[in-house]
Amino acid sequence: MDDQPDIVEGLVAAGADPWRPVLAGWSPGRLSLAGPTPDLFGVPEGQRGLNAAERAAVLEAKRLRAVLGDLHSDGLGLVCVAGIDTPEAIRRLDATPVEGTRLHMLQEEPWGGEDIDEQMRIIGVTTVPGGCIVTQPWGYAPQAPGVQQRLSAGTFCYGMYANPKSGNQGSIVRNGIIEGWDLHPGGGPDLDDDTATPEDVLLAYLYRHHAVAYACAWAGLRPTNARAVTGYPDTWAELPLRDHWKH
Structure with missing residues (x-):
């Protein structure tokens, strides 16, 4: 959530499971696929990535954020x-x-x-x-x-x-x-x-x-x-x- 991949890597090294669902079915690993560091974890066997609707939402978010700017x-x-x-x-x-x-x-x-x-x-x-x-x-x-x-x-x-x-x-x-x-x-x-x-x-x-x-x-x-x-x-x-x- 805070865009601090270094801290995430430290947590994973200490034994944290990034693929454990924690919020409405989302795990940190799967949610990261929609964020600025989609390669942070990779998708291990047995875990699913984003579906078509979710990928479309990610693309629209990038477009809309760029259009409106800061x-x-x-x-x-x-x-x-x-x-x-x-x-x-x-x-x-x-x-x-x-x-x-x-x-x-x-x-x-x-x-x-x-x-x-x-x-x-x-x-x-x-x-x-x-x-x-x-x-x-x-x-x-x-x-x-x-x-x-x-x-x-x-x-x-x-x-x-x-x-x-x-x-x-x-x-x-x-x-x-x-x-x-x-x-x-x-x-x-x-x-x-x-x-x-x-x-x-x-x-x-x-x-x-x-x-x-x-x-x-x-x-x-x-x-x-x-x-x-x-x-x-x-x-x-x-x-x-x-x-x-x-x-």
Whole structure:
């Protein structure tokens, strides 16, 4: 998990078994086949390597991490929604497109105006392969429960806020129901999570230290660039005046 092969070699030399399943059926040896040192152990007779779906996930993770790069995400809020596009997201949110001088001033100095509440209602929406990304480079509005519940009707989404004080905070909402809150995208597999599936473990392992990429991958989105995240979306829109934090 920590990318320290020298320590791993020492453990193996001391008698540790890298092929003992320890997390949702994954052994350290088999999981290493999906990581940066796939030749660390080799695959001994009787042990299986990655299947076709797992190999495809590894390749997609490499592509997505490269596409998004090392984003400076402090203060960023976003939600990745499966299966809907920008116009549908705006319709579900009852949002109103924003443009002109007001938008230019906001982009230049997000916290420079007097009406902070008004600024926090402005979001960006971008269609990407697999769905859409709703983002706010300067705030947490996209992750608000009311926003995610409306966006997830008949589908699912993964929300994230890069809290400058406490780190990345994730959430899962499916068909209007909150299934996960205060999650840790990019934090790697949770060794204490007894409910994790093999797919959960692989996804978390592939996107360690890449929270935004993890959110996209969890929702099945395949953006081809970082535009939706870095602040140049298809459409800027303003959320209606309502309590978006009300469940």
